[in-house]
Amino acid sequence: MARVTEGLLYNKADRAMNRTRGKMLENQEQALTGRRINKPSDDPQGIVRAIGLKTKIERNEQALKNMEIANSYLSVTDSSLAELSNLLSRAKELAIQVNSSSNQGTDAMRSVQSEVDELYYQALQIANTRVGEHYIFAGYQTERPPFDEQGNFYGDVGQIEIEIQPGQRVPLNVTGLRPFVGLTEIPTKINDLTGEVETPSRAPLAMREPASLVAESRQIDPIEDPEAYAEIQKNVGVNIFHSLKLFSQGLSEGRVDLINGTLDNIDKAFSQVLETRATVGALQNAVITNTDLVDSQQVTNQLLQSNVVDADTTQVYSDLARNESVLNATLAANKKLLTPSLLDFLK
Amino acid sequence: MAINRVLSQSKGALAASQMGLSTTSHNISNANTKGYSRQRVEMHANQPVNVGRNRVGTGVGVGAVSRTTSTFVNKRIEEESSDLGQFEALNDVYTQLEADLGDEGETGISSRISRFFNDVRSLSTEPQSVPLRSAVRESANAVVSRFHGMRENFDAMVSDLDRRVEGSVIEINALTEKIAQLNQRIVDVEVTSGSFANDERDSRDLALRELSALIPVQVTELENGGISVASGRAGVLVDPSGNYELSAVRSPDPNHDSSVRVFTREHGGVAGREVTTHLGNGSLGGLIKARDTVLPKVIEKVDTLAYGFTNSLNSVHRQGYGTNNQTDKELFSLKGSQSVKGASRRIELADSMLRDLSTMASAQSPDSRGDNRQLLALADLEDEPIFDNGQANFTNFMSTLIGNMGVEARSVRESLDTQTGVMNQLDSMREEVAGVSLDEEALNMLKFQKAFDANAKMIQVADSMMETVLNLKRF
Numbered sequence: 001m002a003r004v005t006e007g008l009l010y011n012k013a014d015r016a017m018n019r020t021r022g023k024m025l026e027n028q029e030q031a032l033t034g035r036r037i038n039k040p041s042d043d044p045q046g047i048v049r050a051i052g053l054k055t056k057i058e059r060n061e062q063a064l065k066n067m068e069i070a071n072s073y074l075s076v077t078d079s080s081l082a083e084l085s086n087l088l089s090r091a092k093e094l095a096i097q098v099n100s101s102s103n104q105g106t107d108a109m110r111s112v113q114s115e116v117d118e119l120y121y122q123a124l125q126i127a128n129t130r131v132g133e134h135y136i137f138a139g140y141q142t143e144r145p146p147f148d149e150q151g152n153f154y155g156d157v158g159q160i161e162i163e164i165q166p167g168q169r170v171p172l173n174v175t176g177l178r179p180f181v182g183l184t185e186i187p188t189k190i191n192d193l194t195g196e197v198e199t200p201s202r203a204p205l206a207m208r209e210p211a212s213l214v215a216e217s218r219q220i221d222p223i224e225d226p227e228a229y230a231e232i233q234k235n236v237g238v239n240i241f242h243s244l245k246l247f248s249q250g251l252s253e254g255r256v257d258l259i260n261g262t263l264d265n266i267d268k269a270f271s272q273v274l275e276t277r278a279t280v281g282a283l284q285n286a287v288i289t290n291t292d293l294v295d296s297q298q299v300t301n302q303l304l305q306s307n308v309v310d311a312d313t314t315q316v317y318s319d320l321a322r323n324e325s326v327l328n329a330t331l332a333a334n335k336k337l338l339t340p341s342l343l344d345f346l347k
Numbered sequence: 348m349a350i351n352r353v354l355s356q357s358k359g360a361l362a363a364s365q366m367g368l369s370t371t372s373h374n375i376s377n378a379n380t381k382g383y384s385r386q387r388v389e390m391h392a393n394q395p396v397n398v399g400r401n402r403v404g405t406g407v408g409v410g411a412v413s414r415t416t417s418t419f420v421n422k423r424i425e426e427e428s429s430d431l432g433q434f435e436a437l438n439d440v441y442t443q444l445e446a447d448l449g450d451e452g453e454t455g456i457s458s459r460i461s462r463f464f465n466d467v468r469s470l471s472t473e474p475q476s477v478p479l480r481s482a483v484r485e486s487a488n489a490v491v492s493r494f495h496g497m498r499e500n501f502d503a504m505v506s507d508l509d510r511r512v513e514g515s516v517i518e519i520n521a522l523t524e525k526i527a528q529l530n531q532r533i534v535d536v537e538v539t540s541g542s543f544a545n546d547e548r549d550s551r552d553l554a555l556r557e558l559s560a561l562i563p564v565q566v567t568e569l570e571n572g573g574i575s576v577a578s579g580r581a582g583v584l585v586d587p588s589g590n591y592e593l594s595a596v597r598s599p600d601p602n603h604d605s606s607v608r609v610f611t612r613e614h615g616g617v618a619g620r621e622v623t624t625h626l627g628n629g630s631l632g633g634l635i636k637a638r639d640t641v642l643p644k645v646i647e648k649v650d651t652l653a654y655g656f657t658n659s660l661n662s663v664h665r666q667g668y669g670t671n672n673q674t675d676k677e678l679f680s681l682k683g684s685q686s687v688k689g690a691s692r693r694i695e696l697a698d699s700m701l702r703d704l705s706t707m708a709s710a711q712s713p714d715s716r717g718d719n720r721q722l723l724a725l726a727d728l729e730d731e732p733i734f735d736n737g738q739a740n741f742t743n744f745m746s747t748l749i750g751n752m753g754v755e756a757r758s759v760r761e762s763l764d765t766q767t768g769v770m771n772q773l774d775s776m777r778e779e780v781a782g783v784s785l786d787e788e789a790l791n792m793l794k795f796q797k798a799f800d801a802n803a804k805m806i807q808v809a810d811s812m813m814e815t816v817l818n819l820k821r822f
Contacts, residue, residue, distance in 0.1 A: 005782035006378060008775055015771060039445040040753025041760060047753055051746035055461045059729075062465035069472045134473070134717065140710070142717030143475060160719050162472055166730060169723065172472070342789040 006341075013334045020327045027320040030311040037309055046308050053305040059166065060294050060301065066162040067291045070172035073131055074284045077174060080129045080136070081277045084179065084240075087126070088266055088273065091119055091244065095262045098251065106254075113251035120244045124151065127180050127241075137176025146176050151241025153181050164290040170283055179276040182237025182268070237272040238265045350816065353809040356393075356406030360802040363390055363407045367795035370412055374783045382553030384414040384781035386545050414545040416781045421552055424773050425559040425566065429628040431770050432560040434763040436511075436633025440504065440641055441756035447500045448645070448749050456497065456649075457745040459490045460656070464729040471722040474709035475670050481704055484696070487678065491694055494653045498691040501646050508638040509597075509607040515561050515631040516595040516609060522558040523576065523590035526551055530573040530585065537572040544572070558584075562629040580625035582611055594619070609635075641755075646691075648748045654690035655733050656741065657681055663728060667708025667721030673699075674713070676706050 029038050040047045094112050128145040129136055138146035140158030147153055159171035177183050243265035250258025367388050377383040389410035395402040449455070463486040470479040529551040536544035555576070558564055562584075565577045569587065576585040584591055592612045609626065613619040624639070626632040657679040664678040677697040681690055699706045710718035734744040 002779045003782070003784060003787070005778055005784040005787075007782040008778045011771070011774065011778065039449050039756075040749050041441070041445060041756035042753075044750045044753030044757065048746045048750035051455075051457055051749065052742060054458060055742045058458070058461050058465055062468050066468060066472055132473075138717065140712075140715035140718035156715065158715060158718055160472075160474075160717055161723060162719075163468055163723065163726065167727075173717075342786040346789060346793070 009338060013330070013338060016330050017327065017334070020323055020330055024320065024323045024327065027316055027323060030316045031313075031320060034311055034313070035309055036311040043308075050305060050308045053301055053308065057298060057301050057305065060298050063164055063294050064291065064298075067164055067287050067294070070162050070164075070170065070287050071284065071291075073136060073172040074280055074287065076129060076131050077136055078277060078280045078284065080126050081179060081273055081280065084123065084126050084273055085270070085277075087119055087122055088240070088269055091116065091247065092263065092266045092270075095247065095259060095266065098259055099263070109251050109254065113248055116244060116248045116251060120241065120248065123180075123240055123244065124149070127151075127176050136173055137180065139173070139175040139177075147180065147241070151180075151239065151245070153177060157185055164287065165294065168290075170286050170290075172283075174276055174279055174283075178237070179273045180241070181239050182272055238268045240269050243269060350809050350812050352403075352405070353812075354806060357802045357805040357809065359393075359406045359408070360805075361799060363388070363409050364795045364799040364802060366409055366412070368792065368799070371788050371791045371795060375785065375788050378783040378785060378788075382549050382556070383783070384416040384545070384549050384552075385783045386412050386414050388412050411542055412545065413543050414548065414781070416549075416552075417777065420773060420777045420780065421556075422566070424556055424770070424777065425564060427766065427769050427773060428556055428559040429563040429632075431763075431766045432630035433628040433633035433636070434759060434766050436630040437637055437641070437759045438756075438763045440508070440637035441752070441759050443500075443504055444641075444645060444752055445756055447497060448752060454493070455745075456490070456493045456652070457742050457749075459486065459493050460741050460745075461729065462486050463490050464726050467722055467726045470709070471719040471726065474719040474722060475716040477704060480707050483707065484700060484704060487700075488696055490656070491679070491696055494649070494691040494694050497649055498646075501642060501649070502692075505606075505638055505642060508634050508642075511634050512607045512609065512631065512638070513595040515634065516593050519558065519561050519584075519631070520590070520592045522554050522561070523584045523592070525554050526558070526574070526576060526585050527590040529554065530587065533572045534587075560629065561631050563627045563632075579627050581609075581622045593622070645748065645752065647687075648744075650687050650690045651734065652691070652741070652744060653694045654681070654687045655744075657690065657694055659728050659731065659733050660725060663721070663724050664708045666711070667724070668710045668713045668715075668718075669703075669706040669708050670710075670716050671703065671705040672713045673706055674708065676700075676708060678707070 030036060037043050037046050037050060094116060098109070098112055124147055127137055127147040134142040135144065135146050135155070136142075138144070138155035140160070141155045142160075144154065146155035153176065155176060157175045157177055158173075159175075160173050161169040161171050163169050177186070243262060246258050246265070247262040249255070250262065367390075370386050370388050374385050389412070390407050391410050393405040393408045395404050397403075463483070466479070466483045466486045470476065470483050473479055529547050533544040533547045533551065536542065536547065551574070555564065555566060555574075558576070562578050562581065564584070565579075567575045567577075569575065571587075573587050574585070575583065575587065577583045581593065582591070584593075591614055594610050594612055595607050596610055598606045598608055608621055608623045609631070610619045610621050610623075623635060626635060661677045661679060665675050668674045669676065676699050678700060680695055680697045682693045682695050683689075684693070709722045710716070711720040711724075712718060729742075730740055732738055732740050732743075734740070735747075739747060
């Protein structure tokens with residue numbers, strides 16, 4: 001039979017207490033941090049997943065913030081364009097009124113003209129709408145007004161995109177070129193002297209007859225190259241500022257041809273504004289749909305993260321209680337086992 | 348004369364009981380002494396004499412005071428100590444690494460990198476915003492300082508390991524010297540007096556055990572009671588003529604990764620040679636393995652991350668234009684050399700970025716302050732698999748490193764637990780044989796006390812018998 005010595009008993013007692021206390025330390029750590037994984041070795045696979053999920057969650061949070069910003073840009077853009085539509089309606093009303101009116105008295109004409117001039121400045125104000133410090137219709141040239149007093153466009157067609165999902169982007173702006181000037185791109189010009197192609201993105205577009213502008217600048221002859229000319233014509237709308245100016249000019253000079261032309265121009269302008277609003281609406285939709293999508297992804301990701309990382313509180317506390325009672329039992333047993341010795345009885 | 352014989356026998360027995368009592372007292376005194384083996388007095392019946400036709404006993408003789416110990420268990424303890432020592436050393440390092448790389452909170456490198464990319468995305472909604480630009484710079488700076496912090500921790504761990512290597516070598520030399528001295532005393536005592544040098548042997552076993560925790564040893568018992576100790580490629584550490592020291596040398600070569608190396612000392616015309624990588628198990632071997640294998644692997648990964656981060660971001664950033672229309676500028680710079688090695692130490696924010704926030708490239712074309720395309724291109728790098736031959740992006744790369752480190756740390760901890768269990772088992776086995784049991788000693792105390800009493804009574808009886816004999820004539 002093996003000898004049982006005091007050293008053996010004390011060592012065993014020591015180890016038993018240490019083991020239980022070690023387990024309790026682990027429970028305590030989980031209970032205090034609320035986390036199941038407190039160091040990589042607790043669950044190496046788990047920590048890899050946890051890092052991936054954390055990155056995803058933070059990135060989604062950023063996407064949500066960005067989409068909120070995009071939404072506010074697009075809302076302002078949409079309401080500006082709605083205002084522009086109203087403004088065009090009023091201009092059309094006035095044109096019809098002047099056209100059908102039997103007494104085209106100078107006084108009546110003058111009061112209409114002053115309202116048209118007022119509409120012109122309203123349109124200019126809309127075109128130079130800002131969100132914060134940024135002119136929303138200026139493309140990338142957001143730091144200065146895209147239109148000057150004469151209605152010259154200084155912006156470009158830049159689309160400020162934001163990430164709404166990894167690898168997926170939407171623009172948060174539309175350029176003012178299409179709704180206000182009636183063009184889809186900045187026309188390139190060929191320098192007469194050098195023969196080089198110039199992109200006058202930073203130069204103001206001259207106030208010209210819109211229909212002829214692009215064709216002329218590209219030096220495309222409608223007779224020589226009718227297809228290219230037609231292609232360009234298709235993309236050409238009207239310059240709203242120019243149309244309003246012509247209207248005003250017609251009123252002040254009493255020129256019926258100009259006033260009649262206004263009706264045509266305004267109808268064209270309506271459709272180009274509507275077209276832009278449709279684009280804005282589609283973008284807004286994309287943003288809202290994605291916001292919902294990312295929101296629900298966040299819920300899933302957070303749930304997954306919690307499953308990986310968080311301690312099961314009930315489990316932790318019941319483990320803690322169990323280990324505590326084990327420790328108590330160990331201590332009680334030690335008290336009984338370690339005290340008695342033969343020496344106690346040799347009296 | 349029989350009464351005289353009783354007297355002298357009893358005198359011898361008294362002495363034997365006293366020796367028994369004093370050994371018991373020695374045992375009780377050393378019940379808690381580390382490495383102590385219980386001792387006992389070997390008694391035997393003396394050579395009897397012939398009285399007439401009968402052989403009459405002549406009492407008790409004291410043989411030797413010997414220790415009770417198990418050489419087999421001691422040998423096993425020496426072997427297993429080396430494994431335990433190695434796992435303890437490795438576990439220390441992994442515990443520190445886990446604390447440093449435990450990338451779960453807000454402070455880890457991977458969360459700082461993703462924070463940086465998200466700040467870039469935030470800036471992309473308002474490319475010219477100064478507060479957002481400065482937020483990007485701050486988060487870039489947080490990445491840089493985390494790289495520096497990690498690197499400093501690694502460097503501190505390396506130099507701490509270097510110091511511990513030096514300390515271990517000093518300890519090994521002290522232990523081998525102690526073993527050589529004990530060898531000498533044991534041989535002296537046992538050869539000259541013929542008795543056992545029990546306590547010296549206990550001390551020598553304990554020193555061997557401590558030595559084997561540092562470095563694996565092969566022990567050979569010699570006939571005269573001495574031992575010789577060798578350790579694999581490090582050669583003989585102790586032989587009958589004395590001990591052979593190891594030396595820890597700080598490498599003068601600054602490019603050498605491990606700055607403290609271990610050599611054998613030159614002796615007997617044999618030149619010292621380097622044994623740094625041949626130390627086997629034991630905590631010294633563990634320290635060196637941690638310093639030369641475990642840490643460099645992690646450091647290299649972190650350097651690769653810092654290098655990849657700097658270069659991939661710079662190459663995109665250079666193509667863009669800042670709000671001041673400057674282009675071909677860097678976002679980060681590696682001060683000094685452009686190599687991967689040490690990149691985590693040398694990574695800094697580019698000077699131009701520190702001086703002027705408007706240098707931060709956001710646009711693909713000049714003069715377009717609302718142009719955010721370069722920022723989007725920068726942010727896209729987060730998904731770019733630029734590491735491990737196009738297998739991993741920043742997050743994957745770092746989480747793989749942490750995951751692998753966790754697996755290794757866990758396996759070392761499990762080995763340590765197992766090994767601790769083995770050692771506990773062996774300690775219990777040793778304790779069963781060599782440990783002092785106070786109950787047993789109390790019984791021995793009673794036994795020897797009673798024997799002493801009885802022998803004293805014997806002397807009394809003999810004395811009164813003698814008196815009776817001397818008084819015979821008076822009647």
